[in-house]
Amino acid sequence: MAAPEIRRVGVVGLGAMGAGIAQLAIQAGYETVGREVTDELGTKANDRIAHFLQRKVDKEQMTTAERESALAALTLTTELADLVDCDLVIEAIVEDLGPKLELFAELERIVRPDAVLATNTSALSVTEIAAATSSPERVVGMHFFNPAPLMPLVEIVRAELSSDDAMDAAFAVGERMGKRPIRCHDTPGFVVNRVLIPLLNDCLRVLDEARVSPEDLDTAMTAGAGWPMGPCTLVDLVGIDVHVHASEALYEKLREPRMAPPPRIVAMKNAGLLGRKSGRGFYTYD
Numbered sequence: 001m002a003a004p005e006i007r008r009v010g011v012v013g014l015g016a017m018g019a020g021i022a023q024l025a026i027q028a029g030y031e032t033v034g035r036e037v038t039d040e041l042g043t044k045a046n047d048r049i050a051h052f053l054q055r056k057v058d059k060e061q062m063t064t065a066e067r068e069s070a071l072a073a074l075t076l077t078t079e080l081a082d083l084v085d086c087d088l089v090i091e092a093i094v095e096d097l098g099p100k101l102e103l104f105a106e107l108e109r110i111v112r113p114d115a116v117l118a119t120n121t122s123a124l125s126v127t128e129i130a131a132a133t134s135s136p137e138r139v140v141g142m143h144f145f146n147p148a149p150l151m152p153l154v155e156i157v158r159a160e161l162s163s164d165d166a167m168d169a170a171f172a173v174g175e176r177m178g179k180r181p182i183r184c185h186d187t188p189g190f191v192v193n194r195v196l197i198p199l200l201n202d203c204l205r206v207l208d209e210a211r212v213s214p215e216d217l218d219t220a221m222t223a224g225a226g227w228p229m230g231p232c233t234l235v236d237l238v239g240i241d242v243h244v245h246a247s248e249a250l251y252e253k254l255r256e257p258r259m260a261p262p263p264r265i266v267a268m269k270n271a272g273l274l275g276r277k278s279g280r281g282f283y284t285y286d
């Protein structure tokens, strides 16, 4: 398969990550189709993107005309069929294998045979997701970091059967979005989460072991280790449910005790304390 030139990008799922990825795509000048399951969720994502682009205008990082033309490049839809002309589709839906498999099988029926399909999964296997299609060579991982518009890295993940063309096309899109892409293979947690998830779990265990408050733990890691934000603030940003899910997925695959989510954070997830998105996690948000 020769990779197509990427002109039109589809983003499926416009939650915090998907909206961030769609923002990057329109900022990079791609015609972009964003798909959410309801019009309300699509409008919410559009408002979020419009807000962050306005902040860029306010700070003179972008002109009003550039903001308007970026926003005009984004088409919202609730229909997967509207992704028909996309050269690259990036999936950023719920982190569950079942829905992702269904989506990839459906996307394959909709887009052209040479379109590249990418998943933003954090901790699931790209190879397993690719196996839902009959053309796994066009499937790769494009793993962005939260908040996607701000974090420079994107991991371009090679699944067992990914083609060089699909990898190169995804890498080039990452570069055009202004990111610093790296290539890696489809191993549990890829590069960053393989290191970061157990590290964050260690931090959360220290909360109880050293009997420190979340505030003091955050101060310890920002003021003592130079982290840009403390571990409790970071887990609240990433989402406590997302962190627990990624920990469980890595523990299931690697069986390393440090990967397992500490009971304290599992209890928080079960109580609906999901961090910023639910208004309450280690901290409370407006």
Ligand code: 3HC
Pocket (backbone or CB within 6 Å): 020, 052, 055, 056, 121, 122, 123, 144, 145, 146, 147, 148, 149, 150, 151, 193, 196, 228, 229, 234, 238, 242, 246
């Ligand atoms: N989307 C788009 N734009 C955003 C945004 C978002 N979510 N959040 C902030 N911005 C924009 C805003 O316009 C903001 O300016 P404003 O306040 O004037 O409106 C501007 O970006 C700068 O924001 P900040 O002042 O908050 O930026 P900081 O300089 O404080 O840096 C940070 C913020 C980059 C998030 C920094 O704190 C950081 O690097 N934190 C670590 C984050 C991290 O480790 N992420 C990885 C998580 S792991 C992961 O994602 C993997 C996954 O698989 C679980």
